[in-house]
Amino acid sequence: MLRLYDFWESGNCYKVRLVLAQLGIDYERVAVDILKGESRTADYLEKNPNGRVPLLEWPNGRTLAESNAIIWHLATDTPLLPNDDWHRAKALEWLGFEQYSHEPYIAVLRFWHFAGQLDDHRDEIDAKTERGHAALAVMENHLAENAYFVGDRYSIADIALYAYTHVAEEGGFDLSRYPAISAWLERVAAQPDHVRIDAGRPEGH
Numbered sequence: 001m002l003r004l005y006d007f008w009e010s011g012n013c014y015k016v017r018l019v020l021a022q023l024g025i026d027y028e029r030v031a032v033d034i035l036k037g038e039s040r041t042a043d044y045l046e047k048n049p050n051g052r053v054p055l056l057e058w059p060n061g062r063t064l065a066e067s068n069a070i071i072w073h074l075a076t077d078t079p080l081l082p083n084d085d086w087h088r089a090k091a092l093e094w095l096g097f098e099q100y101s102h103e104p105y106i107a108v109l110r111f112w113h114f115a116g117q118l119d120d121h122r123d124e125i126d127a128k129t130e131r132g133h134a135a136l137a138v139m140e141n142h143l144a145e146n147a148y149f150v151g152d153r154y155s156i157a158d159i160a161l162y163a164y165t166h167v168a169e170e171g172g173f174d175l176s177r178y179p180a181i182s183a184w185l186e187r188v189a190a191q192p193d194h195v196r197i198d199a200g201r202p203e204g205h
Contacts, residue, residue: 110171
């Protein structure tokens with residue numbers, strides 16, 4: 001059985017949980033509390049020298065890190081990844097956008113709120129917020145004319161962007177400003193076998 005090293009609040013980990021659920025793949029979840037330094041222990045660093053979650057481990061000991069690499073691998077030869085070269089390239093384009101133009105702003109601000117670190121980053125908040133809204137504007141413009149991000153069908157491009165967008169308000173972003181995004185969030189949440197970010201979360205965590 002696959003083993004997922006996971007932190008509940010992480011949108012990057014949620015991407016993997018969502019793909020696993022929608023593909024019907026059983027796995028064992030191993031909790032890694034990044035706030036307590038559990039991704040920096042010697043045992044964990046041996047599995048992932050970058051010291052981050054998520055990490056997916058196979059029974060033979062192989063491991064794969066980086067959320068978008070994991071979901072790409074899991075989705076290969078499934079309906080969650082387009083099967084023609086152009087749409088696969090467009091999916092990869094959106095995965096890059098998510099990691100470089102979206103996650104560093106929307107996810108980071110959410111983490112600062114969650115971890116109580118806003119006071120430590122007061123001089124960065126405005127710039128992060130501006131760049132986050134810029135990313136949301138790109139998404140809004142695309143979704144105003146398209147139901148999904150690639151080939152007018154649900155794919156891992158949607159999953160990657162959904163993970164942190166649907167909780168963006170926890171980082172101070174007002175999603176009511178983005179009607180096309182809001183409608184898309186509803187379409188994604190209505191997909192078969194969709195799971196919430198807190199689905200299965202143990203009480204007290």
